[in-house]
Amino acid sequence: MAEPQFTVNVATPRAAPPCAKPVNIEAVDTRTPARMRFAVLCPDAGGWRYEYVLRASVSALVAVTAAPVAAGHMLTAQDVTLERRDVTTLSDAISSAEAATGQASRRSLRAGEVLRQAQLSAPLLVKRGEPVVMLARFEAIEISTSGEALDAGALNALVRVRNLANGRVVRMRVIGAGTVEPVEIPRSAQP
Template identity: 90%
Template structure:
């Protein structure tokens, strides 16, 4: 196999690992050596090492010869990545929680998008940080967990101990998504305590370990 072919194979394997880590669906790659050069002979099989693969459009790989008079050449490779990713099916307002009707999968070029979402399920239920047009690729940076408790709204303060469950009315002094810690005023005695958000309009004492919950 030629050095060019081995470089392209190494680059594809690297892109495939990155796509798997990112959770991309059905990724496809194109790769080419942007700086072809003839390498001197090497009595031993050359080694290929990744130098910088952070940007698929400009990756750097080194070819090393371990002969007594060995050499090392660097090559620039240009890659592109496409995959099935979550895309807005309709315009979405800022702060809106995405539903199954709002999200579809389409094949898009994601070479320059590091945080594309590889499934509709992963985007559904999350809230948008800004308004989005129909057909936009959904990115993790654009989404956040939806607020389950809003500042100033009435909440249920729920405490459980073994089979005993006690609920008290409270007022949220902070907004929070699932598992967020918020301040809540107990309406029965006026005390302000820190609580953990566990469901829409429902909080529990913050000092209860998550592993102890049913």
Template identity: 60%
Template structure:
């Protein structure tokens, strides 16, 4: 989210009496912005205690769908726009379209919906049975060999791969479309 703005409204049934000292305010429950509870205390001798509720409205510039999106559709620039929206009850609104590009929608989305990370999934880069390139780099040396994916996975997922030459099954991390790399990399090895 970018450019967040917060509007606070104090909900009180009666005004607090005057206090000669500085009023002390303590939070009681601030888990939900839509309804937070506080206690105000006057430290004067014979002072008072007053409970009150504060409602917050949070708005920010977030990614919004520019057109309807089908379930499983890969998001591109044409699908997204930025708009100021109320995000008070959203903890996973996407602030930058770059964070959504290349992701797929888990369900159909209408035009104008705030895009949330829970609505998106990384697309499968490797499918079970795909021929993949196993790549490892160490100190400027790159070794690659053919393999067969035994699991499906998105970028960053760990999948089992059968080395085509030796038949050995190893765990590899999906680096991109049709490419996997070692899961554990010794010091000095750079990943593609």
């Protein structure tokens, strides 16, 4: 989230009796900011305990649709803008236009709708049945051969590929449009 702002209100305001020592505050339930419970305890000999319900709201700058978006549409910079919105109940709001750009909408979206990761999917860089370049790199050595994708996949997805030179089917990682690399080669070995 970009530039988050928090507002907290006490939903059960009640005045606690005086306490000679500083009070202790314990979190009882903080699973959701929309409804949290805290206990205030007085450590005096005849101490007391009061529970308070607090309601918090969180707003932040998040990516929203600038205009209606059709299902399956690949988002461009013109489709996305940043606006301050209440994100208290949204766990997967996208915080930058760049993070949404280039992804496809899974369903139709209204103008001004907060973009959430669950609504978007990464574009397919490898499509089933299409030719791919099988590329293996290790240090200064690079080997490539032709293959046929047996699965579709987005960036970093694992797909099955048939090596056209020998007919073997191997698992490969998508690294670019129409390009895959062996899963067995550690990512750190790639340039």
